[in-house]
Amino acid sequence: MTAIVWIRRSLREHDNTALVEASKEHEKVIPFYCVDENYFENSTLGHPRVKFWHDSLKELRDNLGDEKGKELIVRKGKPVEELQKLIKETDADAVYHNRDYTPYSRERDQKVQEELEIPVETFKDIVMFEKEEILTNSGTPYKVYTYYSKKWFKNEKKRPQEVKEYKTPELESDEIPSLKELGYEKPEDMEVWEGGRENGLERIEDFKDKIWNYDENRDYAWKDATSKLSPHLKFGTVSIREVFWEAERIKARNPNDDTSGIKTWQEELAWRDFYIQVLWNWPETTEKPFLEQYEEIEWRSKEEAEEDWEAWINGETGVPFVDAGMRQLKKTGWMHNRLRMVVTSFACKDLWLDWKDVHEYFNKMFIDAEIASMVGGIQWAYSIGTDAQPYFRVFNPFTQGEDYDPDGKYIRKWVPELEDVPDEHIHKPHEMNQIEQENCGVKIGEDYPEPIIDHDEERKKAVERFEDKKD
Ligand SMILES: Cc1cc2nc3c(=O)[nH]c(=O)nc-3n(C[C@H](O)[C@H](O)[C@H](O)COP(=O)(O)OP(=O)(O)OC[C@H]3O[C@@H](n4cnc5c(N)ncnc54)[C@H](O)[C@@H]3O)c2cc1C
CATH class of the missing domain: 1.25.40.80 (Serine Threonine Protein Phosphatase 5, Tetratricopeptide repeat)
Incomplete structure (x- = not known):
């Protein structure tokens, strides 16, 4: 009795439910990973996430390879076709995998269920x-x-559960493509986490x-x-x-x-x-707001709002706390939760940027991109989601900085040109006079921008736009 365990996002052996269950029923178990190269060709993922995945997959392969009789079988190609080939080669009786819940995974897994001729068992794991x-x-x-x-x-x-003893039959396995082959070499000037x-x-x-x-x-x-x-x-x-x-x-x-x-x-x-x-x-929430009354809001697309969009993604809005968050993301692929809320609220209520463009950007950049939490978080900050921040409660991005980074330690780390700005001006460096700017070596408008928005004005406009649509 042979089972194929198709591993996707549970890159571990310990307490991997599909693997645990397969090892209870089968002596021969084939941990299998399919590298879908088209996925990398057709998407614009950030380096941190691809590297994290790559490190994790390699480590899993090496760890299984170190155990006698076990191996991770890697194949490059399309999941359905590669599974079909492997079933033929091994005469496997069943395919096991853990369930995933994104619209993309649901469609992929449905196809696998329909096209394979042996039972496909799925498990709750993530x-x-x-x-x-x-x-x-x-x-x-x-x-x-x-x-x-x-x-x-x-x-x-x-x-958590341990896997039972199992053996992997001897099979050909492809090399895991290098990051260079996948087109994801490390860009200069990035601090990347290891997976x-x-x-x-x-x-x-x-x-x-x-x-x-x-x-x-x-x-x-x-x-x-x-x-x-x-x-x-x-x-x-x-x-x-x-x-x-x-x-x-x-x-x-x-x-x-x-x-x-x-x-x-x-x-x-x-x-x-x-x-x-x-x-x-509610899988449709990847495409439209959870709250239907806000479906017709006309947001500014990143093309229409090009200058503001560029300032936001590059951390050059002149609002130090927002800029620090966006620069942390650009440099590492990760951003602290408080900042995720603040920069997203800023994108909505100060810049009126389209939430779908924000989603696309985060999806590309986040090392931890989890569609459900991302859509949930964005729609929360945009006041268009389930259990969201009410539209009239608008974060002031300057006071958020004062409250959560009172001495400007976080700002100084990610916006180094503000390093010598005194504490009393760190959240609003544009309020420094000429002499104060000279004293700390920052010329506002040259070394660091003036704020691109008047927050009080934008807040009022945003609330009015929401009120227009609220019923
Ligand atoms: C706009 C926005 C986008 C977000 N996008 C993502 C995303 O793509 N992927 C992601 O994992 N999280 C996302 N979050 C949630 C949260 O910001 C991150 O999970 C958290 O910052 C990760 O840091 P941590 O591991 O140190 O979390 P900890 O504070 O240590 O929390 C432990 C774990 O709980 C989960 N978690 C924490 N906060 C949340 C939350 N608000 N919603 C759902 N799960 C949470 C995460 O898995 C996290 O690792 C988003 C939040 C916002 C506001």
Whole structure:
């Protein structure tokens, strides 16, 4: 009895549900990865994400190869065709894979179900609760997080599982194409995170001390107080069950301590599940607002608003906190959550940029691009999503900086031309007079731009536009 385990975004052996289940039923198991080269040709992904995926895939191949009798079989081509060839070569009885919930994956997986002639078994793996597992008392999917999360915490959760012994038959395996072959060499001047499970486990270790004060510190980007596990959860180098139960273990070992930091962190895992179930139940939200009344809003496309768009993506808006966030993204492929909210709110309520252009840009740039959380986050900030920020609550990007980066540490790191600006002007350097500018060596308008917007004016206009459409 031979099973093929088609690995996609769960790039690990430990607690990989499809692999665990296949190893229970089959002595011969073929962990299989299909590199779809057309995917790389036809998309414009940022280097950080491709590198993270590449590191993780290579590490998985090497780790399995180091274990006697196991191997990751890699093939280049189209998933359906490569699976069909492999089934023929090995006389496999079944294909196992973990479920994914994006519109693209659903279509791909449907095709595989229809075209393969052997059973295809699918498993929940990337979330704690999926699809319609958590419903309102009247049996409909949740649109509001607070009530959803109560059930999420109450429901029984699976624990991580080990795979049973298995052997991989001897088979030809293709080389994993290099980043150069895929056209994704490292651009100059980027700081790129390394992928792979080992790295993910180190992140978990490193976060164990920070988790206690997560609730107090998480909003301050300069404190580096969050787990930075998002790309690991995206590529499945660590599992959702592993990280949830690790947090529970920390709590259990210190029963008398205040565990609110741990609870707040687990809430974020629930947010991730929440948005994934929203995307599953309302897949059309990748294309249109969750709130129908805002479908007809006329946003400014990046072509129409070219100058503002360029200033926003390059971190040259003259609003230091926004610029710091956008530059962190450009340089590393990652951005702190507070900044994701602030820069997106700025794109909407100050620049009136089309949310779909913002989505396309984030999707290209984010190392942790998770469509559900991304669409959820963007539509939240744009006030057009489920459980979104009300349209009349508009972030002031200057005071957001004052509140969450009071000494300008984060700004100075990512906008180095403002390094010597005194604390009292770091959030509004354009308010410095000539002498103050000379004293700190920054000429506003030359070394760093004037703000491209008048926030009070843009806020008023944005609220009016929303009010026009709200019913
Ligand atoms: C506009 C916008 C776009 C976003 N796009 C993405 C995205 O593409 N991919 C992504 O993983 N997250 C996204 N988020 C959510 C959040 O910003 C990131 O998950 C978080 O910053 C990752 O850092 P961390 O791993 O240190 O998180 P931690 O604070 O340590 O949280 C732990 C984990 O919980 C999950 N999580 C945390 N916050 C959220 C949230 N608000 N919604 C859903 N899941 C969450 C992530 O998997 C994260 O790794 C977005 C948020 C906004 C506002």
